[in-house]
Amino acid sequence: xxxxxxxxxxxxxxxxxxxxxxxxxxxxxxxxxxxxxxxxxxxxxxxxxxxxxxxxxxxxxxxxxxxxxxxxxxxxxxxxxxxxxxxxxxxxxxxxxxxxxxxxxxxxxxxxxxxxxxxxxxxxxxxxxxxxxxxxxxxxxxxxxxxxxxxxxxxxxxxxxxxxxxxxxxxxxxxxxxxxxxxxxxxxxxxxxxxxxxxxxxxxxxxxxxxxxxxxxxxxxxxxxxxxxxxxxxxxxxxxxxxxxxxxxxxxxxxxxxxxxxxxxxxxxxxxxxxxxxxxxxxxxxxxxxxxxxxxxxxxxxxxxxxxxxxxxxxxxxxxxxxxxxxxxxxxxxxxxxxxx
Numbered sequence: 001x002x003x004x005x006x007x008x009x010x011x012x013x014x015x016x017x018x019x020x021x022x023x024x025x026x027x028x029x030x031x032x033x034x035x036x037x038x039x040x041x042x043x044x045x046x047x048x049x050x051x052x053x054x055x056x057x058x059x060x061x062x063x064x065x066x067x068x069x070x071x072x073x074x075x076x077x078x079x080x081x082x083x084x085x086x087x088x089x090x091x092x093x094x095x096x097x098x099x100x101x102x103x104x105x106x107x108x109x110x111x112x113x114x115x116x117x118x119x120x121x122x123x124x125x126x127x128x129x130x131x132x133x134x135x136x137x138x139x140x141x142x143x144x145x146x147x148x149x150x151x152x153x154x155x156x157x158x159x160x161x162x163x164x165x166x167x168x169x170x171x172x173x174x175x176x177x178x179x180x181x182x183x184x185x186x187x188x189x190x191x192x193x194x195x196x197x198x199x200x201x202x203x204x205x206x207x208x209x210x211x212x213x214x215x216x217x218x219x220x221x222x223x224x225x226x227x228x229x230x231x232x233x234x235x236x237x238x239x240x241x242x243x244x245x246x247x248x249x250x251x252x253x254x255x256x257x258x259x260x261x262x263x264x265x266x267x268x269x270x271x272x273x274x275x276x277x278x279x280x281x282x283x284x285x286x287x288x289x290x291x292x293x294x295x296x297x298x299x300x301x302x303x304x305x306x307x308x309x310x311x312x313x314x315x316x317x318x319x320x321x322x323x324x325x326x327x328x329x330x331x332x333x334x335x336x337x338x339x340x341x
Contacts, residue, residue, distance in 0.1 A: 001259060002222075002266045005070060006288050007042030008280035009225070009273040015239065021278035030064055037065040040284060042072070044140065044271045049074040051088045052119065053126040062133040070137040071130050072170075072223075072269060076123055078116065079160065081108045082144050093118055120163055131167060137269065138170040138197060138221060145209045148177040154190055161196055170223045172199035174209040184214060192218040200261070202254070203227040207234065215261045222265035224258060226283070228274035243276035246283045255290035 010016065011033060026035040036043065045061075047053070053073075061071060078084040083105045086098045096115050097106055108116065130136040141160055147153055161169050171191065173179065178187045191198045198218040201211050204227075215224070228244030235241050246254075262268040270287065272280035 001262045002268060004258065004262050004268045004270065004291055004293060005040075005042035006270045006284045006291070006293065007040040007044065007070075007272075008275065008284050009044040009046055009271050010275045010280065011036040011043055012047075013275050015277045016275065016281065019277040021281050030060070033061065033064045037069050039281070041068060042070045042137070042269055042271065044072045044074065044273075046074045048123070049077050049082075049142075052076055052090060052123050055126045055129060058127055059129040062129045062135055065135065067134070069135055070269070071135055072137040072140055072271065073127060073130075074140045074142065075160075075169075076119065078106070078108055078111065078119060079123070080141055080143050081147060081156075083107055089115075089119065090122065124164060124167070127167075136167060138168050138223065139164055140172060140199065140223075141169050142172040142199075143174060145174045147173070148175045149183055149187065157196065158194060161194065168197070168221070170197035170199050170221065172201060172225060173211055176208065176210060179211050179214060188216050188218055195219040197221045197223050200224045201227060202229075204229050204231075204233040215257055217261055217265040217268075220266040222261050222268040224261070224268070224270045226254075226270065226272045226274060228279075239276045242274050243279070244274045245279040246272075246274070246286075248286065251283065251287050251290055255287060258287075259291060 012029065016022075017032070022032055022035055026032045045053075065071075076084070077088070084107070085105055086094050086103065089097050093115050097111050098104070099106075099110065099112075103110070127136055127139075141157065143153075157169075157171060173187075177183060188198060196219060198216055200213065200215045200223065202213050202224070203210060205212070216222075226246070228242055228246065230241055230244045232240040232243075258268065258270060270284075272284045272287075274280050274283065
């Protein structure tokens with residue numbers, strides 16, 4: 001079985017902070033990320049869907065997490081053909097993106113290709129600190145419900161994958177035509193032939209955007225996103241859409257399925273996107289226990305001791321911890337593992 005990394009699709013959500021999951025001393029963005037990175041080895045950044053990231057932000061993420069930590073990053077909405085507020089673009093691109101009509105929201109098809117190229121270049125440049133640190137996982141391309149199976153859409157997926165190479169993408173669909181019984185083999189075969197990871201999903205069924213919970217590894221990286229089963233999936237309120245806590249029984253059923261998926265991949269990412277209060281974090285920790293990944297936490301305690309002290313106490317804490325132990329230990333270690341989501 002390949003490595004399994006478990007994490008969540010947010011570490012900054014306001015309801016998570018209010019839930020008390022973070023200890024009182026983790027009272028700044030830096031301390032919260034450092035604490036999160038002691039619990040999990042993987043996180044998904046979703047803020048990049050809403051606006052292009054800043055390079056300095058990615059630099060901070062890289063500096064605040066240990067070696068081996070992985071950030072999956074959601075692609076900017078324009079790139080996945082979602083409606084994009086013009087104001088979400090950099091100031092110097094807004095006039096060209098809005099066009100003669102002065103639109104406030106635009107779609108990929110309406111935007112000058114030169115503007116799209118600039119947006120892509122800046123998006124990827126901003127992620128470069130993560131890539132240089134070996135912490136950039138996959139760029140998530142989550143396509144909208146109006147993106148049905150078809151040759152032009154397949155070509156677009158390949159164009160995105162080519163554009164970001166040597167970085168990698170993973171693909172999540174929200175149009176059921178990709179994964180109907182008659183199209184599943186075609187879709188998975190297409191992705192596998194180009195070594196593009198298919199994002200397996202657990203989500204409410206019976207909606208136009210519903211994708212069945214098919215687990216398949218189409219490359220050496222397998223990805224699973226757990227959206228929950230809220231009865232209010234079509235709500236405009238994201239906390240109603242994703243406010244679902246998995247039961248122990250549900251996770252007991254998922255654990256062997258994920259282990260089986262991991263047997264066909266070098267690495268498997270499992271991300272809980274049920275981001276309301278501490279639901280995602282608690283469920284992620286429960287799944288780790290079900291998968292027998294808890295032993296890695298012992299390694300964190302034994303070998304991540306210096307880094308842990310450094311989180312809240314700086315270099316002085318690092319030196320004190322090493323002195324207290326009476327030996328040298330690695331400063332950074334690998335653990336076993338962040339609207340529209």
